[in-house]
Amino acid sequence: MRTTTTRSRTRLRLAGALAAVLVGAGIATGPTAQAEGKPQTLADLAQKHGRYYGSATDNPELVDEPYKAILGSEFDQITPGNGMKWYATEPQQGVFDWSKGDEIVNLARANHQKVRGHTLVWHSQLPDWLTGRDWTATELRAVLKKHIQAEVRHYKGKIYAWDVVNEAFNEDGTYRETIFYKTLGPGYIADALRWAHQADPKAKLYLNDYNVETIGPKSDAYYKLAKELKAQGVPLHGFGLQAHLALQYGYPTTLEDNLRRFSRLGLDTALTEVDVRMYLPADETKLATQAEWYRDLTDACLAVRRCVGITLWDYTDKYSWIPAFFEGEGAALPWDEQLAPKPAYFAIREALK
Numbered sequence: 001m002r003t004t005t006t007r008s009r010t011r012l013r014l015a016g017a018l019a020a021v022l023v024g025a026g027i028a029t030g031p032t033a034q035a036e037g038k039p040q041t042l043a044d045l046a047q048k049h050g051r052y053y054g055s056a057t058d059n060p061e062l063v064d065e066p067y068k069a070i071l072g073s074e075f076d077q078i079t080p081g082n083g084m085k086w087y088a089t090e091p092q093q094g095v096f097d098w099s100k101g102d103e104i105v106n107l108a109r110a111n112h113q114k115v116r117g118h119t120l121v122w123h124s125q126l127p128d129w130l131t132g133r134d135w136t137a138t139e140l141r142a143v144l145k146k147h148i149q150a151e152v153r154h155y156k157g158k159i160y161a162w163d164v165v166n167e168a169f170n171e172d173g174t175y176r177e178t179i180f181y182k183t184l185g186p187g188y189i190a191d192a193l194r195w196a197h198q199a200d201p202k203a204k205l206y207l208n209d210y211n212v213e214t215i216g217p218k219s220d221a222y223y224k225l226a227k228e229l230k231a232q233g234v235p236l237h238g239f240g241l242q243a244h245l246a247l248q249y250g251y252p253t254t255l256e257d258n259l260r261r262f263s264r265l266g267l268d269t270a271l272t273e274v275d276v277r278m279y280l281p282a283d284e285t286k287l288a289t290q291a292e293w294y295r296d297l298t299d300a301c302l303a304v305r306r307c308v309g310i311t312l313w314d315y316t317d318k319y320s321w322i323p324a325f326f327e328g329e330g331a332a333l334p335w336d337e338q339l340a341p342k343p344a345y346f347a348i349r350e351a352l353k
C-alpha cells in the first residue's frame, strides 16, 4: 500500500486547483481535454487496465439531464441504488414489478454499460408482506427461491453480476440474525447462490458487505465461508466490498492484501459502493485527504488482478445517501452538488493513468 507523501498531496492539491481554475474559466479538463481531442473518461482509463469504473444511480434522479449526461459518459457500469431491491420488485407476494429495474437496465444498454444487480437477499428494504408475519422454513424457502429465480430470470443476459446475498455477517464475524438466517439457518446463502445460478448461469454471483475492506473478523468470516462454498462447488464467483469509508476512521490499509487473499481463492473482487464521507463543512485539507483515499483504493484494485472494477455509490454529492443517514457528514463523492469534479475525481484519473 502506498503511503501518503507530502509531495503527492501537494501534487494533488495543485492538480485540483489547476482543474478548478480551468473549469471556472470554461476550459474543459479531464475527459474532453486529451491529446488528439479524444475524450478520456474514467471508463476509458479503467478499460485500459481491463477494469470498469461505475456508479450507482436511482430512478428519481433520471429526470436530471445534466446528471444523466455525466452518468452516461463517464462510467461503463451502473448499479440501481434501490430499483432492484425486494420491496421494489415484489411489492405483493407473487406480484412482480420490474419497472424501476428495467429503466436502469434500458439506460445502461443505451450507454453500453454493464449492470450490477443489487440485491436479491438482504434483511433491509423488504416488503411488509414478507416481514409482517411468521413463516415456516418450508414456506420461506419457497418464497425466497421464487423471488430470486423470478428476478434473475427476468434480467437474464442483462446483468453482469448479482449481489446475491448482501450484508450477511455482523462486525464480529457471526451471522447476522436476519429473517432468512433465523428461519433457514446458514444454508440459505448456498441455496440462494444455487437458485440464482440456475436462473442465469452466465451471471457472476457475489456476496457483498460493508466494513470488510480491512482484514479482520468480518472479512475473515467471508473468507472462511467463501472457501467452504468453493470447496462444496457452490456457484460463488465474487466478493463485493462496499467501501463506505469515513475520514474519521482512517484508511483501510490492508485493503490490497485483503483483495488478494480472495483472488487466491479463485474469486473476483470488486469495490461496489464506494464513498468517502467526512464531517462537514468540507475544507481543502479534508478534500485533499479524500482524494488520496480515492487514489489509493483505485491503486489497490489495479494492483490485484482479479479486482474487476470500482463502483461509486452514486458519483455526486447531490444524490448521496450520506447526509440523510449520518448527521453532520457528507461531501463523500468525487463530484460536488453542482456536478463539478472535486480533487478526488482528478486523483482517480491520476491512479488510472
Ligand code: 9MR
Binding pocket: 058, 081, 082, 124, 125, 166, 210, 242, 273, 321
Ligand atoms: O442508496 C440506498 C439509499 O437510497 C437507501 O435509502 C438505503 C436504505 O438502506 O440504501 C442505500 O443503499 C445501501 C445499499 O443498498 C446496501 N449497502 C448500504 C447502502 C447505503 O445504505
